[in-house]
Amino acid sequence: MDYKKRERDRPCKTPIVTHDLTRYYGDLCAVNRLNLEVENEIFGILGPNGSGKTTTVMMLTTLLAPTSGTAEICGYDIHRQPELVRKMISYVPQDMAVDVRLTGRENVMMYAELYGITDPAQGTRSALKTLDLADRADDFVKTYSGGMRRRLELAQALVHNPQVLFLDEPTVGLDVAARKKIWHHIRYLRETGMSIFVTTHYMDEADRYCDRVAIIDKGIVKAIDTPDRLKSLISHDIVTATISGIYSGFAIPGVTYAESRGDELVFFAQNGEKALPQILDALAVQGLSILAMSIRRPSLDDVFLHLTASSDEDAGPFNLSTFRNILGRRG
Amino acid sequence: MNAILVYCRRDLIRWIRGRWGFISALVTPAAWLIFVGLALPIRFTDDYIDFVTPGILVMSTLTASLQGGGLLILDRMLGFFTKFLALPAPRESILFGKILVIMIRGLIQSTIILILAFLLGATLYNPYQLFITYLILIIFGALLSSFTTTLAIYIGDHDSYAAVNAMISMPLFFTSTAMMPYSVMPEWMRIPAAVNPLSFAIDGIRIVQEGIFPLVQIGLLSGMCLLLMLISVRAFRRVKL
Ligand SMILES: Nc1ncnc2c1ncn2[C@@H]1O[C@H](COP(=O)(O)OP(=O)(O)O)[C@@H](O)[C@H]1O
Numbered sequence: 001m002d003y004k005k006r007e008r009d010r011p012c013k014t015p016i017v018t019h020d021l022t023r024y025y026g027d028l029c030a031v032n033r034l035n036l037e038v039e040n041e042i043f044g045i046l047g048p049n050g051s052g053k054t055t056t057v058m059m060l061t062t063l064l065a066p067t068s069g070t071a072e073i074c075g076y077d078i079h080r081q082p083e084l085v086r087k088m089i090s091y092v093p094q095d096m097a098v099d100v101r102l103t104g105r106e107n108v109m110m111y112a113e114l115y116g117i118t119d120p121a122q123g124t125r126s127a128l129k130t131l132d133l134a135d136r137a138d139d140f141v142k143t144y145s146g147g148m149r150r151r152l153e154l155a156q157a158l159v160h161n162p163q164v165l166f167l168d169e170p171t172v173g174l175d176v177a178a179r180k181k182i183w184h185h186i187r188y189l190r191e192t193g194m195s196i197f198v199t200t201h202y203m204d205e206a207d208r209y210c211d212r213v214a215i216i217d218k219g220i221v222k223a224i225d226t227p228d229r230l231k232s233l234i235s236h237d238i239v240t241a242t243i244s245g246i247y248s249g250f251a252i253p254g255v256t257y258a259e260s261r262g263d264e265l266v267f268f269a270q271n272g273e274k275a276l277p278q279i280l281d282a283l284a285v286q287g288l289s290i291l292a293m294s295i296r297r298p299s300l301d302d303v304f305l306h307l308t309a310s311s312d313e314d315a316g317p318f319n320l321s322t323f324r325n326i327l328g329r330r331g
Numbered sequence: 332m333n334a335i336l337v338y339c340r341r342d343l344i345r346w347i348r349g350r351w352g353f354i355s356a357l358v359t360p361a362a363w364l365i366f367v368g369l370a371l372p373i374r375f376t377d378d379y380i381d382f383v384t385p386g387i388l389v390m391s392t393l394t395a396s397l398q399g400g401g402l403l404i405l406d407r408m409l410g411f412f413t414k415f416l417a418l419p420a421p422r423e424s425i426l427f428g429k430i431l432v433i434m435i436r437g438l439i440q441s442t443i444i445l446i447l448a449f450l451l452g453a454t455l456y457n458p459y460q461l462f463i464t465y466l467i468l469i470i471f472g473a474l475l476s477s478f479t480t481t482l483a484i485y486i487g488d489h490d491s492y493a494a495v496n497a498m499i500s501m502p503l504f505f506t507s508t509a510m511m512p513y514s515v516m517p518e519w520m521r522i523p524a525a526v527n528p529l530s531f532a533i534d535g536i537r538i539v540q541e542g543i544f545p546l547v548q549i550g551l552l553s554g555m556c557l558l559l560m561l562i563s564v565r566a567f568r569r570v571k572l
């Protein structure tokens with residue numbers, strides 16, 4: 001059966017809405033006044049370890065009680081209607097949990113039965129097929145690779161064709177090929193009309209595969225927008241120089257020093273082509289040996305670093321008007 | 332298929348395919364019966380095996396029930412519990428699934444013990460006595476496995492659970508009437524023995540062999556069982572991680 005052809009019982013316009021969702025662990029504020037509206041899209045939560053991604057997902061899936069604030073999943077309140085919320089969603093936690101003593105098919109079949117779908121055997125077959133596991137379905141999961149186990153978890157999650165799919169770091173610990181494959185499947189599910197809420201700490205994945213991204217740091221959302229719009233926050237080019245020696249600063253008009261990553265210096269420049277030779281000269285004057293230089297357009301990494309690091313906003317090369325627009329509540 | 336049965340079947344498959352847990356569950360009750368029933372030098376009765384069989388039945392039901400909590404702890408540590416809690420199936424079906432799987436394991440063990448006891452010369456039970464014996468074991472097993480499974484929600488890790496387990500099961504077993512009747516117990520032990528649910532079950536099985544219906548024991552056990560199940564269901568519905 002093709003997932004595309006299946007009718008969703010009650011398509012919801014805004015599958016996830018949160019209102020000042022907050023969670024403290026003792027004195028530590030893991031999630032601080034989160035306000036999101038997720039539509040029919042792949043919505044990514046991007047943040048480093050410990051930024052509150054898992055805490056957010058666990059509150060939205062009714063597993064963890066918020067300290068204050070609330071959220072609605074397909075219009076159902078997570079406090080008052082947790083059973084209805086759980087009917088609408090599937091959740092794949094960060095830590096993998098598949099039964100190694102069962103076969104792939106048995107693993108998925110069990111969830112099909114727990115979800116109470118009408119034809120569990122058929123549902124299981126098509127979920128396994130969608131995730132390219134059909135030919136290994138009757139092998140014990142013991143023999144599956146990490147990527148296959150992740151796909152098996154996805155098969156378990158989509159066997160009841162949920163409205164909203166929550167994926168907590170679905171690609172963590174997988175090799176590049178397996179990561180790509182997982183994202184390929186996520187994209188396919190989005191095509192079928194499923195809304196996908198996914199967390200990741202890989203900037204490149206969020207950039208490439210998410211429709212919209214919320215950048216979160218220490219429990220606070222710094223910005224929410226499409227990856228392209230987020231990158232356009234930084235109007236400048238990025239010039240990097242790999243050096244050996246100690247950099248002691250210089251003044252070139254239109255060029256600001258951003259940070260150093262290892263022995264790589266990162267500069268923002270209004271015009272990269274013009275700035276590169278100037279930077280090269282300035283560094284040479286300081287007696288540093290330059291091993292390599294490059295110009296590139298900003299990546300989500302650069303945006304992230306700037307949203308999280310700079311407390312002095314005016315010093316950075318931001319389009320501050322845009323930046324303020326996308327902060328906080330949307331819609 | 333009902334969620335309770337799905338959870339139960341999963342645990343049974345894991346148990347049987349795990350092999351060693353399965354073998355051990357079949358062998359240990361036999362070991363108890365032989366070492367306790369035949370090897371202990373006992374003076375207060377000539378038919379010690381008749382006397383001790385109910386004790387060993389209840390004891391192995393106790394050990395089986397303690398594993399109910401162990402199963403849940405394992406599910407928690409391996410991340411299955413988190414996934415189950417996010418499912419639309421009623422959360423208490425996780426609890427009843429564990430109770431059912433423990434009951435099945437307990438009844439398999441009890442049957443082995445009874446068969447061995449009869450082979451070793453214990454007086455045969457008639458069908459009515461057998462029925463009441465199994466009934467008591469089922470109620471007692473449901474009571475204890477409901478308790479340990481719920482306890483496991485609140486105790487995070489395997490080591491702590493094992494410690495709490497030992498703390499509960501040892502005194503419970505030794506202050507019961509499993510090994511000796513009230514008449515030969517030291518004075519101080521009679522009161523704890525008389526309020527010990529293990530004794531209710533053991534005394535109930537002994538009384539029915541004397542041809543009396545153990546109304547008090549079954550009543551007490553059923554009451555406790557119902558109360559604990561109500562508490563457990565509430566706990567499972569409300570659980571947050
Ligand atoms: N059960 C817990 N008890 C105390 N602190 C916790 C607990 N779970 C998470 N935290 C803390 O909350 C913060 C956010 O954690 P988490 O949501 O797991 O982040 P992420 O998923 O983004 O890595 C971290 O600082 C973490 O240490």
Ligand SMILES: [Mg+2]
Pocket residue numbers: 050053054055094168169
């Ligand atoms: Mg996490």
